Amino acid sequence: MTHQPLALKYRPATFADVVAQDHVTRTLRNALDRGRIAQAYLFAGPRGTGKTTTARLLAKALNCETGISGEPCDACENCRAIAAGRSLDVIEIDAASNRGIDDIKELRETVKYAAAQGLWKVYIVDEVHQLSKDAFNAFLKTLEEPPKSVVFVLATTEPHKILPTILSRCQRFDFRPIPLPAIRERIRRIAEAEGFEIEEPAEHAIAKKADGGLRDALSLLDQVVAFGGDAIDVATLRRLIGMPDEERYLQLTSILADGDAAGALALAREVRASGYDLEEFYTGFLEHLRDCLLFAIGDGAGTSEVPERYHETYRKLAGELGAEDLLRMLSLATDEERAFRRSSQQGLVLEVLLVRLALLDRTVELDRALAALGKVSGAAGAAGPAKAPDGAGRKGVSIPAEAARPTPRAASSRPTSRPEGPLTLERLSGAWESVVDAVHRVRPTVAAALLGARPVGCSVERIVLALPADAEFRMEQLRGKGTLQPLCGVLESRWGWSGRIEVETAEEAAEERNPRPARGPSAREAAERDVDARLKGDPLLQQVVELFDANVVRLRRPTTHS
Structure with missing residues (x-):
């Protein structure tokens, strides 16, 4: 017949x-x-x-x-x-x-x-x-x-x-795309009428693959029945059409949440080696990020197409990443989609994208940081003028502990117990490697910049980190606004320390510990005074600094070419 x-x-x-x-x-x-x-x-x-x-x-x-x-x-x-x-x-x-x-x-x-x-x-x-x-x-x-x-x-x-x-x-x-639940219901009824069994995950996967087209779903169902017989499971379906499973996307998102660029690269290579259709994988990844975003901004269980058994995992991932970072990830992946589909090296483009997503800087909650700064300012104002700590006026990074409190994702990756006793230089030096490791789990790029840095001063009010004189790039990176927030968060979490962190060269730190007799201003101090003087004499430059809330590192005259 x-x-x-x-x-x-x-x-x-x-x-x-x-x-x-x-x-x-x-x-x-x-x-x-x-x-x-x-x-x-x-x-x-x-x-x-x-x-x-x-x-x-x-x-x-x-x-x-x-x-x-x-x-x-x-x-x-x-x-x-x-x-x-x-x-x-x-x-x-x-x-x-x-x-x-x-x-x-x-x-x-x-x-x-x-x-x-x-x-x-x-x-x-x-x-x-x-x-x-x-x-x-x-x-x-x-x-x-x-x-x-x-x-x-x-x-x-x-x-x-x-x-x-x-x-x-x-x-x-x-005519509208047919909703996934309606396609699943139709597949279930046809399976009962035809006398074959189909697992719920396989039923969901077929409906999702159809992308709103009932005819596509029934054609795929016909193909799966011919391949796997009267008992259809999700493993058979995925072998037939090369469709990545949900766990693969969840694993990838967890790697991205940890900022693990090496892990993201390894997973991309594993996807290529497994024989998945890369365009299918990319499309599924975009849908997965969208579902995570839905869970981050509201009730994803009611608006997404994620199976119920994965809802708790999605909520956890969404909480770790946050809506802002998920939106940035989704925007970047969407922007790169055209280049990916048109490239003759799709695997390479996918690897680069995943590494970029893993190294993407995490969003700082500005409202909370500003509110915390307001609290600190208010407390300082109520207590009256405070004596400037040693080293005030030097170029350093000063971050109130409240403002630098880590995001929920960072807090979840650090131990909650605190050792007894206050934080001392000896205790900080002994635990420095573990502190950097904790920062790496939150912000790998900051941990990389901390390589070679050693604590040389520690008090209730401030910590001084010393870097080699030739580490200019890392020095500027660590002195950037908000860069050391993850480190402040780790110190606050472990020892309850609140204060500011200053980054200096090893020579500057040694000079502070062993001050020389009174002398004239150093070249650096003279340069800083020159910057201050030129700022005061240039109203337009002052407006630019105020507009961007910037720190002036150096002033350089433009070169002219004859």
Whole structure:
């Protein structure tokens, strides 16, 4: 016996059978019941959503032997002939292969003849947007003055390509992508009718792969049944279509949350070695980031398509990353999508993207930091003017502990117990490597900049870190605004220390510990005074500094070329 594809075998026979297009079927049924039949209809929407099927149902309802009504009987000769595609009164035209003006002229000749079996002649023009401009213009005359008892149904996936003069003469119905739960329900019913078993994860994966098209879902179901027999599990499905599982994306996001660039690179190579379709993987990764974002900004369980068994994991990841960082990740991945799809080295582009996402700086919650700064300022004001600590006026990084409190993600990766006793230089020096390791888990780039730095001073108010004189780049990086917040967070978490951190060269630190006799200003001090003087004399430069809340590192005159 010849096998009939599931998409054809279970094609809707009545308007009630059409899945998730109630806004279309209800309007058409009411119009048929009231005899308000238009001369032309435009059915627009993604593939596999029921456009051609609904057009045939409309033809059946118009030519049913029981009379025009909201539902065809699906039992009379006319209904059966239309369903089988052998009715003389329903003419289906593929515009992709009949797109020229000669084809439309031939249609204009045949449209004059009356229906042979029923009351109405119905022309279904599929992919109508592929008609040439001349063909559209020739077709326009027929739409302006259509013969009686003739209905045109134009179906398209790209309505924006149709001439406005054609659109204005049609009743337009937009078919929506079929929701994932509706596709799953349809798959479940067909599986029961056909007598095969399908696991819920496999059912979900097929529906998700279909991307809103029921026909695609049933075609894939047919393929999986042929491959795996009457018992379908998710492992069989993924082997067949090369579809990454949810755990793979969760593992990747966890690596990105840890800032593990090496782990991200290793996973990208593993994906390539596993034979996954990289474009499929990239699309799935974008959807995964979107789902994480939904969990971060609200009730992702109610708005995403994530299976319920993964909801708790998604909530945890969303809490670690935060909505701002997830949005930045999603924006970066979306921006790189075109380059990825057009590249001949897609694997390399994917590796670079994942490393960039892993090294992406985490967002600082500015409102909370400003509020904390306000508290500190208020407390200082209430206590009266405080004596400036030693070293005030030197170039250092001063971060209040409250303002530098780590994000929830950082706090979750550090131990909560605190050793007894205050933080001393000896204790900090002994635990310095573990402190840097803790910073690495929060912000790898800051930990890398701390390599070679050693604590040389520690008090209740401040900590002094010394770097080699030749480490200028790391010196500037650590002195950047907000850079040392992760380090402050680790120190606050372990010892309850609050104060500021200053970064100096080893020579400056040694000079502070062993001061020389009074002497004139150093070259550095002179340079700083020069910067201050030039700032005071340049109002425009002062406005720029205030506008960007900047620290002036150096002033350099522009070079001129003769």
